[in-house]
Amino acid sequence: ALASTGIHPLDLAVWLMGCPPLLSAEGQAHSRFTGLGPQPPDLEAIRDEYETDDLVSGYVRFADGLTLTTESSWMAPEPVQGNGVEVWGTKGYASIGPLRLLSWGDGDYVDRTEEIAPGLAGSFKDTDVRLQRELMHFIDCVLGREEPLIVPREMWTVQAILEGLYGGRRDYDPANVPAFARG
Numbered sequence: 058a059l060a061s062t063g064i065h066p067l068d069l070a071v072w073l074m075g076c077p078p079l080l081s082a083e084g085q086a087h088s089r090f091t092g093l094g095p096q097p098p099d100l101e102a103i104r105d106e107y108e109t110d111d112l113v114s115g116y117v118r119f120a121d122g123l124t125l126t127t128e129s130s131w132m133a134p135e136p137v138q139g140n141g142v143e144v145w146g147t148k149g150y151a152s153i154g155p156l157r158l159l160s161w162g163d164g165d166y167v168d169r170t171e172e173i174a175p176g177l178a179g180s181f182k183d184t185d186v187r188l189q190r191e192l193m194h195f196i197d198c199v200l201g202r203e204e205p206l207i208v209p210r211e212m213w214t215v216q217a218i219l220e221g222l223y224g225g226r227r228d229y230d231p232a233n234v235p236a237f238a239r240g
Contacts, residue, residue, distance in 0.1 A: 058086070059113035060219060063129025068207070068215050069153065070125055070142045076211045077119040078231030082221025084115025084127075100132060115222035120231060127222070213238035 059067070088110045095101070111132050117125040141154035149160035149169075158173050159166040170177075197203040213235060221227035 059129040080118040083226035084222030086110040
C-alpha cells in the first residue's frame, strides 16, 4: 500500500518539509483484505491473487521536533481516495489535493491561497501537460541541462522511512547518513 501508491505523497511531504535529518520511523503494515466480507466486483476479482499489505500507517520523527504521520491504503473507497499531503506549522497550514495555503491573522487562519499562488489552486491536478513537463525535466537532467528537483538525500530519507514503517521501528543517527546521501 505504501510502497506502491503512498510513496508519492510521502516523498512530497518530505520534500515540502525541506528533508530534515531523520531520527526514527515506526509503523505497521496490515493485510486484511482476504478476510473481509463481500467486496465490489473489481476487488472480488483479485481476492484469490492478493498477497500484499492493504494498509500501512506510521509515525516519523525528524530533527528540530518535526514529525510526520502517514496512512496509505490501496483499497480506499473512491470518494475518499486521494494522495493528499497536509503540512501544519507554527506559521500556518498547506495542503495539496486540494491546494490550500493558510496563515495566522487576527487570531484565526486566513486563506492566502490566491494571494500566494494566484489561479493555481483550480488547476493543481494531474494532467497530461504536467506529466509532460516532468518527463521533459527528467530528460533535461539526464542530458545535464538541469539539476534534479529531488536529491539523493531525499531519496535515501524516503527509503529509510519505508524501511522503518514496514519493519516496525527504526532509529537513525543523522551523523551516519550514507556518503551518497549527504549534503
